[in-house]
Amino acid sequence: MTTMTTTMMMMMNDALDLKSYLRERAALVDAALDRWLPGSTAMPARLHDAMRYSVFAGGKRLRPVLIIAACEAVGGAPERVLHAACAMEMIHTYSLIHDDLPAMDDDDFRRGRPTNHKVYGEANAILAGDALLTEAFRLLADPGANAGIDPAVTLKVIETVARCAGSQGMVGGQVVDMESEGKPIDFATLQYIHTRKTGALFLASIQSGAWLGGGSAEQVAALTRYGETAGLAFQIADDILDIVGDQQELGKDVGSDQARGKATYPALLGLGEARRRAEELRDLAIAALEPLGGNAEPLRAIARYIVDRTS
Amino acid sequence: MTTMTTTMMMMMNDALDLKSYLRERAALVDAALDRWLPGSTAMPARLHDAMRYSVFAGGKRLRPVLIIAACEAVGGAPERVLHAACAMEMIHTYSLIHDDLPAMDDDDFRRGRPTNHKVYGEANAILAGDALLTEAFRLLADPGANAGIDPAVTLKVIETVARCAGSQGMVGGQVVDMESEGKPIDFATLQYIHTRKTGALFLASIQSGAWLGGGSAEQVAALTRYGETAGLAFQIADDILDIVGDQQELGKDVGSDQARGKATYPALLGLGEARRRAEELRDLAIAALEPLGGNAEPLRAIARYIVDRTS
Secondary structure (H helix, E strand, O other): OHHHHHHHHHHHHOOOOHHHHHHHHHHHHHHHHHHHOOOOOOOOHHHHHHHHHHHOOOOOOHHHHHHHHHHHHOOOOHHHHHHHHHHHHHHHHHHHHHHHOOOOOOOOEEOOEEOHHHHHOHHHHHHHHHHHHHHHHHHHHOOOOOOOOOHHHHHHHHHHHHHHHOOOOHHHHHHHHHHHOOOOOOHHHHHHHHHHHHHHHHHHHHHHHHHHOOOOHHHHHHHHHHHHHHHHHHHHHHHHHHHHOOHHHHOOOOOHHHHOOOOOHHHHHOHHHHHHHHHHHHHHHHHHOHHHHHHHHHHHHHHHHHHHOOO | OHHHHHHHHHHHHOOOOHHHHHHHHHHHHHHHHHHHOOOOOOOOHHHHHHHHHHHOOOOOOHHHHHHHHHHHHOOOOHHHHHHHHHHHHHHHHHHHHHHHOOOOOOOOEEOOEEOHHHHHOHHHHHHHHHHHHHHHHHHHHOOOOOOOOOHHHHHHHHHHHHHHHOOOOHHHHHHHHHHHOOOOOOHHHHHHHHHHHHHHHHHHHHHHHHHHOOOOHHHHHHHHHHHHHHHHHHHHHHHHHHHHOOHHHHOOOOOHHHHOOOOOHHHHHOHHHHHHHHHHHHHHHHHHOHHHHHHHHHHHHHHHHHHHOOO
16 A cells, blocks of 8 residues: 555656556566466466467556556555456457467567467467466456455456457457458447457456445446546557558558458548547546546546557 | 255155256256357347357257256255356357367367358357357356355356366366377376366366355365266266267267377276276265265266266
8 A cells, every 4th residue: 555655646746657657557467467377387388388478478558557547546556456457468468369360360470579379379379368368267256366355346347357358348349340351331330349349348447447446336437437438549549550650669560450451440430530539539538537536647647648659 | 946856856756867857957058058148139140159059069068967966966956056057068168169170179070060160260260269268257257147146155166167277277188188199198198188178177067066056165075076086087988988989979080089199098098997997986976975965866877977878
């Protein structure tokens, strides 16, 4: 609690340094991931190597940081949600490993490094993804990690994360996205894909942080509005970056979504209108945080960062 | 409760009719799976079709029945564990879909029908497996399904199922199994594979049923011993069936494990010794149930069936 309070006070005194905040929280997540993921000494070594290869591939840890920031926004310490933060990153990583497979997007590179199946082979990549998804749920239910948390709250988190990651959440979004490749799609389908493929786990991260942090009903409602709007802003900004981003900064092929004829906001609305929507959603997200006061400053900065980032 | 008591009384009066027991319990599971799995009207239809195709492909529902039988052995009603039974079948089904993929075992048929990826394509098969695994955990945490169950017990079930299905459980066993193909392996490695690939979820089923059914520490300990021994007997019997079974009854290629140079008990110990071990384990499993009395009669019959079955 001491660390948290000090950090919070620093935020009140100075303008929030988002880069430091993101770096510090990501470091907490990385250390926890290293602690919780079985090492290469645990059999089967190759599987655990494959899992760690993609988990430690230089991701920004956005979703874990969202969980921590939502927890802090309701006055909870980061340590209270580290297991959930790691679980969310494992789910995100599993989805990237499976999306990159030859049968799916068939990507050879991710964040500038060869994709999992290029290094470990397809079978191991499929199984590493399966194991990360499974380990995420084990960690969410881990008795040690949940010490001091009401088991009913933990169950609510597990049910929500699973719902948002499953056939009517992230996986469903991925299926409709694949089905829509190279076809003209309407705005409703685009929204369906974005809400589920990215938005669902974005929102689940925010809500999990709020619940595990002990947020009140009013606080959870405010954070839910934030999660819905900022999550969509994030996806629109991602679509825009795919068109205008710099290849080196993104570490993937720029324009790759376009090349595949994938449904994107800029493709459907035009670049200017897409940008305007992202900014509007960013402002709505920030406005939603009003009842939370200074503790929500990191989430406000994250909403700005999401829309204004260049990578 | 009335249904359960009537069934139990029938068991006490007559010798247990295992076929009827298995059929009745499997019917409960099938009806619950149909209720809980999203239908083809739920978007994305093709994903839900793919999930249902493999879930309703004529499996024996052994793991779900184990959960129900363990629950009944400690005096609980089947209805109390139907969600866990369905979750376990979803996990089992996801593992079959992924195992059958071209990058893994590359099987075209399963239970006499084309495998999932042959019907729905590789990408959808991968995602249908992912969605089933995810939905299993959602169902395990489902608030409606867990009404009247201590949330701490539900969390213990989730943690155990995830541990037994993950990188040091079922997935780990599959990786070591793949790595061992066509290589001479020692007995310790064979045991590692069997304990994890099949044994882990077998045991998790028994323990989940015992916990959710409200079993005492003594009852859970007895059922744990049963789960360990009967689970291994099941895998040895499966290995034996692969050699001597009838192709039509099994619905898969007989001798396919042998053809791949897969590690099996008969290959390592000889057919006679493998059979002797399976029978010994069956007897140990039945002996472990002693403290449970008549309520455990279905589990005794299942242990006999596992070893004596021909398909």
